[in-house]
Amino acid sequence: MQPLYLVLGSVVLVAVIVDILWTTLWVDGGSGPLSGRLTTWTWHGLRATAGDRSRALSIAGPLILSLTLAMWIALLWLGWTLLFAGGEIALISTQTGRPADWTGRFYYVAYTMFTNGNGDYTPTTGTWEIASSFTTATGMAFVTMGVSYVLTVLSAVSEKRSFASDVTGLGERSEAFVRTGWDDDEEFRGLDLQLESLAAQLSVLADQHKAYPILHYYHSEQPSRASAMAVPIFDDALTLFRHGVADDAQPNPTLVENARSSVDSYIDTLETAFIDPAEEVPPSAELDRLREDDIPTVDDEAFADAVTDLSERRRKLLGIVRADAWHWPPLRADAE
Numbered sequence: 001m002q003p004l005y006l007v008l009g010s011v012v013l014v015a016v017i018v019d020i021l022w023t024t025l026w027v028d029g030g031s032g033p034l035s036g037r038l039t040t041w042t043w044h045g046l047r048a049t050a051g052d053r054s055r056a057l058s059i060a061g062p063l064i065l066s067l068t069l070a071m072w073i074a075l076l077w078l079g080w081t082l083l084f085a086g087g088e089i090a091l092i093s094t095q096t097g098r099p100a101d102w103t104g105r106f107y108y109v110a111y112t113m114f115t116n117g118n119g120d121y122t123p124t125t126g127t128w129e130i131a132s133s134f135t136t137a138t139g140m141a142f143v144t145m146g147v148s149y150v151l152t153v154l155s156a157v158s159e160k161r162s163f164a165s166d167v168t169g170l171g172e173r174s175e176a177f178v179r180t181g182w183d184d185d186e187e188f189r190g191l192d193l194q195l196e197s198l199a200a201q202l203s204v205l206a207d208q209h210k211a212y213p214i215l216h217y218y219h220s221e222q223p224s225r226a227s228a229m230a231v232p233i234f235d236d237a238l239t240l241f242r243h244g245v246a247d248d249a250q251p252n253p254t255l256v257e258n259a260r261s262s263v264d265s266y267i268d269t270l271e272t273a274f275i276d277p278a279e280e281v282p283p284s285a286e287l288d289r290l291r292e293d294d295i296p297t298v299d300d301e302a303f304a305d306a307v308t309d310l311s312e313r314r315r316k317l318l319g320i321v322r323a324d325a326w327h328w329p330p331l332r333a334d335a336e
Contacts, residue, residue: 278319
């Protein structure tokens with residue numbers, strides 16, 4: 001009997017099982033302790049080596065997802081191997097009758113986890129037969145859960161990029177977004193449907209980011225498809241609607257507040273992804289760009305006061321932008 005191996009094996013198995021269940025099943029829990037740290041270390045390592053090169057950073061999401069699955073499989077494999085090493089003679093070779101060595105244990109655990117055994121080694125007692133059954137159960141169950149997790153994450157990545165495209169399609173900076181909604185009748189009535197749709201998409205996206213923080217690290221090569229750019233553009237546009245446009249010209253205030261609430265939910269996901277607010281406040285939108293289209297606005301001083309009250313919120317949004325290796329909107333310096 002080797003108590004040290006039994007303890008080490010049990011600790012490793014408990015740690016990896018908790019991490020898998022935490023990450024894949026606990027919607028409000030974010031990433032598990034192990035996978036969460038692997039995610040941030042991998043991302044910071046890529047940022048350190050690749051800088052802000054979008055093409056290089058675009059592999060971050062797939063790489064982190066692959067490493068997470070590999071870590072889960074490796075720790076399950078290691079944990080069960082250590083557990084079988086803890087027995088005095090847990091496994092014997094069916095060909096020679098000799099106790100399994102370390103190579104034999106690793107081999108036995110591998111084929112038991114994935115194929116339910118091929119008979120080269122066999123447990124010596126009923127206890128180890130039951131342990132072998134649990135080895136098979138955890139292998140098949142958690143590999144299946146891992147595959148389901150991958151499919152869910154990839155689906156959420158598509159939705160994330162779709163939302164970004166919808167926002168930047170209306171405007172690549174907040175002033176352009178607002179100007180797009182100003183119609184020939186000199187009102188924002190035609191923008192109601194877009195605001196409602198974008199708020200609904202962002203609400204779903206926020207829930208997905210909270211459940212799967214790895215989504216923050218799926219970097220798009222194109223800024224127009226990056227939600228880290230789209231959310232600040234969208235929120236600054238909402239700030240213009242709420243505090244920059246004159247009261248009698250504002251769009252439906254209920255829709256604006258509902259959209260603002262969706263942004264709040266998205267901002268709340270930063271903690272699960274270890275993203276910190278920026279130290280400084282980003283530059284605010286420019287009312288003169290709205291006045292060029294004869295959109296009635298408040299005076300500059302009133303707008304500046306309102307934006308100052310939102311400084312903490314905007315620092316968090318700038319933190320999102322920089323964490324994804326982008327710069328504060330607009331996407332192009334001449335975007336209109």
